[in-house]
Amino acid sequence: MITTVTLNAAIDKTYYVDRFELGKVTRVPKMHALPGGKGINVARVIHLLGESSLATGFIAGSNGRFIEKKLTEQGISHDFVTIEGESRICLNIIDRSSGESTEILEQGPTAAQMDQTAMEAKVKELAERSGILCFSGSLLAGVPTDFYARLIATAKSAGAKVFLDTSGDALLAGIEAVPYFIKPNEDEVAKIIGHPLEKESDLYDSVQGLMERGIACVVVSLGENGSLAGVEGQLYRVKAPRIEAVNTVGCGDSFVAGMAVGVARGLPVEECLRLATASGSANALTEEAGNVRLDDVQRLLAEVSIELL
Ligand code: TA6
Structure with missing residues (x-):
């Protein structure tokens, strides 16, 4: 089983408007409302790719009850910690005249000390029965900023492989706990190394450096151009x-879902990167956030190119 952790779960609403x-x-002729927040999206795509996931x-x-109800309807297992307040709504407004997307993300509720303790216990319990978190x-x-680092340490000592997809200070603190997988963008890599990336080789050196720190799999997303991946000491241009x-x-x-499925299935590195990239591209072909059609993923697999550098 692959468990996903979404500290700030959301209802992802996508509004399709004629002009924003x-x-x-602005009237909204078409909208989608789905359980969201990054980890819940990962759980849904893992499920759609045919593996067992738990959110x-x-x-x-x-809003929290809506998230649970919809996940149950979609056949996705879940086991959340319920706290005071209201889960957030994350809004994505897509202007059909320009194709532009505008995201408005609420802050969400606040976790008290006892909630954090409950989450640490939940992560420990779920990590004991999950290959990947x-x-x-x-x-x-x-x-606190180092909350992911604490949860990662808990999950690793329970024997799980840890994927971390976050940004800013949470990423900087989180990598101190040496997760198995991270997915920074170029700006985040510059923040990690503490200076701007001036030439292509700076990016390559940074990925090598992160692997030397013990992070087995470092994927730098390059938007529609794909990614640069460092896995077990080797660099790949995808x-x-x-x-x-x-x-x-x-x-x-x-992408994270595809990678987690590939690793869980024990696929060779290049096949993991292929499945992750095809899944990321397939998501862009659907109207909803964090959704793929399996036939799109299968068709796109052959269109991913991977070069060993
Ligand atoms: O990656 C897209 C997305 O997952 C949206 O679904 C939205 O919920 C948002 O990210 C939340 O991101 P955040 O980094 O605030 O947790």
């Missing part, structure tokens, strides 16, 4: 298929 203009009334994290209020998304209010994107929100989460 600030300061004007945990913090939920609150009536994926921690995804921003921290919620109330938790090129994503050319597609007509409908909604790119959740592509990173779908």
Whole structure:
């Protein structure tokens, strides 16, 4: 089983509008509302790829109950810690005239000290029966910056492989606990190494450096250009298929899901990267965030190119 942890779970609402203009009334002819937040998206895509997943994290209020109900309807196992307040809504407004996407992300509830203790216990219990634990998304209010580092240490000592997909200070603190997998973008890599990336070789050296720190799998996302991946000491340049994107929100989460499925199945590195990249691209072909069609993933697998550097 692969467990995903979403500290700040959300209802992801996607609004498709004819034209979005600030300061004007905008009618919404079409919308989707799904359980979201990065880790929940990862759990859904793992499930769609045919592996067993379980979603945990913090939920609150009536939005939290909506998240549980919809996950149950989608056949995705869940075991959340319920806290005071209200889970957030994350809004993505897609302007059909320009194709532009605008995200508005609420802050969400606050976790008290006893909630954090409950989450540490939940992670320990679930890590004991999961091969992989994926921690995804921003921290919620109330938790310390090193909360992921603490949860990673707990999960690792229970024997699970840990994936971490977060940003900013939570990422900087989290990598101190040496997860198995991270997925920073170029700006985040620059923040980790403490200076700007001036030439291509700076990026290569940084990925090598992170692998030398014990992180087995470092994937730097390069947007629609694919990624640079460092796995077990080797560097790979991965090129994503050319597609007509409908909604790119959740592509990173779908990539993480594909990678976790590949690792759980014991696939060779290149096949893991291929499945992850095809899943990320397939997400962009659906209207909902964090969703893939299996036939798209299967078709796109052949269109991913991987070069050993
Ligand atoms: O990756 C897209 C997304 O998962 C949205 O679904 C939305 O819920 C958002 O990210 C949340 O990101 P955050 O980093 O705030 O947890």
